[in-house]
Amino acid sequence: LEGADGPGLFNAAQTLRQLVTRESSKGKGSKGDKGSRGFAGVTVRDWPASPVRGITEGFYGDAWSQQERLEQLDFLGRTKQNRYLYASTDDPYRQSSHWRDPYPAAQRAEFRALAERARRNHVTLGWAVSPGQGLCFSSDEDRRALLRKVDAMRALGFGAFQLRFEDVSYSEWHCDEDARTYGSGPKAAARAQAELANAVARHLSARHPGTEPLSVMPTEFYQDGATDYRSALAEKLEQGVQIAWSGVGVVPRTITGGELADARSAFRQHPLVTMDDYPVNDYAQDRIFLGPYRGREPAVASGSAALLSNAMRQPTASRVPLFTAADYAWNPKRYDPEASWEAAIDAVAAGSGTEEAREGAREAVHALAGNDASSLLGGRESAYLRPLLAEFWAAYDAADSDKKSEVKRLRRAADQLLDAFGTMRTARERVPDALEREVRPWLRELARRGEAGEQAVKMLTAQARGDGGAAWDARLALKQLRADGPERGAVVGKGVLADFEKRALETSERWAGVRRKAFGDQTVHGGPTARPDSPAEAAVDGDPDTAYRA
Incomplete structure (x- = not known):
């Protein structure tokens, strides 16, 4: 080597x-x-194509624990990533309320431990500070206080720094002197931010020459093209200061090389740090985004000074998409999202004991990730299930009990689907413990959908062989599972699993000879084709389920 x-x-x-x-x-x-x-x-x-590759802990909500951060640094080392940007929104000591104040002793000790673990994994620990809403830009004392805080964080082992102004108002100053010094409007805000950033960058260069280049998260971090603010900021910033952006949009579906070039032009050729808001889920807390990194052209990796992915609150679950983002950042031209995603699932399921346990864990993680794979970046939810569902419906529609080949086809399709639904139902018992603790609501919902899918298949196959009793029992079980309702705050298999259950129930009603016709607030069952001795006739004045009893 x-x-x-x-x-x-x-x-x-x-x-x-x-x-x-x-x-x-x-x-x-x-x-x-x-x-x-x-x-x-x-x-x-x-x-690597991208010189700096890593993650941001920048989601809104409860922060990661110290142990979770240590484990995430080990993950970064294994996946050949080299930057961890600490930007916890749960930390008042890096935001407007307490940015001047030193961290408590216990937290300083934790940072030293993080820095040591980062060093062992060849990861640079970064610290992001957001002082804008509680800072007087023209105050020498505030500027000195910020530099003292930077020095303190450097002493704790942080080797990269980011100034954040994404929530700073153009028209609202926090001291009268700023209004007199800078005026008002976007250009004034840009000048104030640039002067502060330049002071920090010069200080780092003089006092801490081994520190990575300073980056600035501007107020306009996702807009398209040149603006008064962007032009003024770029003009005032000293060369070498990097500018962070998220693409065109806070969570853009795609980021192209052309958009990167346009942003670089708008920021007058300052190096760009691409801070991708995927797989972060703080804006959709009922979702976990476990699909692969996609929609970013190779030029985004090679043209960025750094590429950082914003993680979810769930650190272990985040490793599925973060693993794929690391693959992309290393070699974007050969990046295969699906192959990388499969490898990511293997990595998350690893360490589950025996070979049999690891294989079970892999199947369970695959079921979870496969039914939580869609996002604003795209991707088809439950993609691995769709061909099984399509084949099952095709076999069911063509089934003829007098033709052995069609019966065999339906049995084979049903067995494959039952196996997949069974994996979903039992996934919670087989995924790694850390993952189970993080995504318990989604695993419960996955189990409920898996059991509902099993009952739907049993109901339909019973109907196909004319076994009304078995079909009735399965139907009752399916309706009860649906009546129990989805797990609160956890969406799984969106647009696929519930639709399958609904179609199965509608098919069972047609099989029973029940026809529904909306008529005001009433539902009329039966119709001109119903015979007096048919199940539909028995259900004329009741619920369609009565047809099964008949």
């Missing part, structure tokens, strides 16, 4: 570890396999 520097050698070791792990797992179960960890001779000459 060779590396251009220490981090390069460290990353070469991660590549070796990945090769050993992959080849060892591929050999499991083969005849004569003794669990050897050999693999074919290879030569890998590799380097």
Whole structure:
């Protein structure tokens, strides 16, 4: 193993570890396999497209624990990422209320431990400060206080810094002197922010020469094109100060190389830090976004000074999409979202004990991620289930009890679907403990949808073979599961699982000979085709379920 520097050698070791792990797992179960960890001779000459790759802890809500942060730093090391930006919205000591104040001793000790773990993983720890709403830009004392705080954080082991102004008003100052010094409007705000950023950048360069370049999160971090504010900020900022942006939009579906070039032009060629708001879910707290990183052109990785993904509140669950974002940032031209996503699931399920337990964990994590894969970035929810559902409906519609081939086809399709639904129902018992604690509501909802899917399949297959009793029992169970309602605050399989259940129930009503016709507030059952001795006739004045009793 060779590396251009220490981090390069460290990353070469991660590549070796990945090769050993992959080849060892591929050999499991083969005849004569003794669990050897050999693999074919290879030569890998590799380097990242994006020089800085990592994550932001910047979601709104309860912050990660110290242990969760330590584990996330280990994850960054394993996935060859090198930046952790601490921007916790739950931390008053980095925001307008208490940014001047020193951290308590216990928190300082935690930061030192984070810095040591980051160093071992060749990760640079970054600290973001948002003083804008509680700072007088023209005050020398406030400026000195900010520099003292930066010095204190540098002493604790932070090697990168970001000034954040995303929530600062253009027209609202926090001292009279600012209004007299800068005036008002976007240009005035940009000048004030730039002067403060320049002071911090010069201080870092003089006092802490090994520190990474300062980055600034501007008030206009997601807008498109040049504006008065952007032009003034870029003009006043000293060369080398980086500017953060999120693409065109807070959570853009796509980010193109052309948009990056336009943003760089709008900011007068200052280096750009792409801060992608995926997979963060604070704006949709009933969702967990477990689909792969997608919709970003290769030029975004190669053209950014840094590429950081904003994580979810759920740190272990976040590793599925964050793993894929790391793959993209390293080699965007060869990045395969689906292949990377499968590898991410393997990584999250790893360490679950025996080989059988790991395989069960992998199936469970796959079921969870597969039914929570869509987001504003796109992706099809429950994509792995869709072909199974389509084949089941095709087999059901074509089923003829007198034709063995069609009966066999329906049985095969039903078995495949029952297996998939069974995995969903039991996923909570098989996923790693840390993941189970984080996403318990979604696992409960996944189990409910899995059991409902099983009952729907049993109901329909019973109907296909003319077993009204079994169909009735399954129908009652399905309706009860639906009556129990979805798990509060947890959406799973959006647009797929509930639709399957609904279609199954509607199909069962048609099978029973029940026709519904909306008529004001009433529902009329039966119709001109109903015979006196048909199930529909028995349900004329009651609920369609009565048809099954008939």
